[in-house]
Amino acid sequence: MKVSEASQLTGVSTDTIRYYEKEGLIPIIDRNDSGNREIDERIIRRITFAKHMRSAGMSIKALKQYVDLVDDTEDNTAKQKAILREQVADMEERRDDIQFAINHLNYKLEHYDDHMKEAENELRELENK
Template structure:
């Protein structure tokens, strides 16, 4: 399939696919006799993986580091697992921060009338002075 079809299939823009290839996040894509990229399922899986990791907050630098470990001919299982573990920890921290903010907003919504009444009473009191 060509880049446009791969873009539709993965939900990743054609520019991003080209960037991923240029930056080494996906393997170099074979080209047909006309010079157009011919993307196979292996590349689609790599594009999808990169998209998922980026959506989860993994930096380009960390993603490239992980992919280089995967593509290396040596067994880098320990390094790969360590990098993934670090990413999970970072994502869990972001999740916890987001959950704290959600909980705080829900608290404010649940007590909105109470807070508003108190605020309005304070304003009226200030106006009387």
């Protein structure tokens, strides 16, 4: 299948597929006699895997490390799990930061009339002086 077909199938842009190949996140894609990439099921699975890991917030660098471990002939289970644990910790930290911001904004909304409005008026008065 062509890159454009793989793009439609996976929901990953053609530019991103080429980038994944260049960065080694997916194996080198075989080319036909005309020089066009010929993508098979193995590549589709790797594109989909990379897409899911990127959606989970994994950096290109971490994903490359993980993929290199997968492609290695040795059993790298412990190292792969360590990368995944680190990713989970990063995502949990981001979630906590987002939850803090959400809580802060909800507090501001809940106390808008008795706190925010007054604070905004004070700021306006200071700016007008």
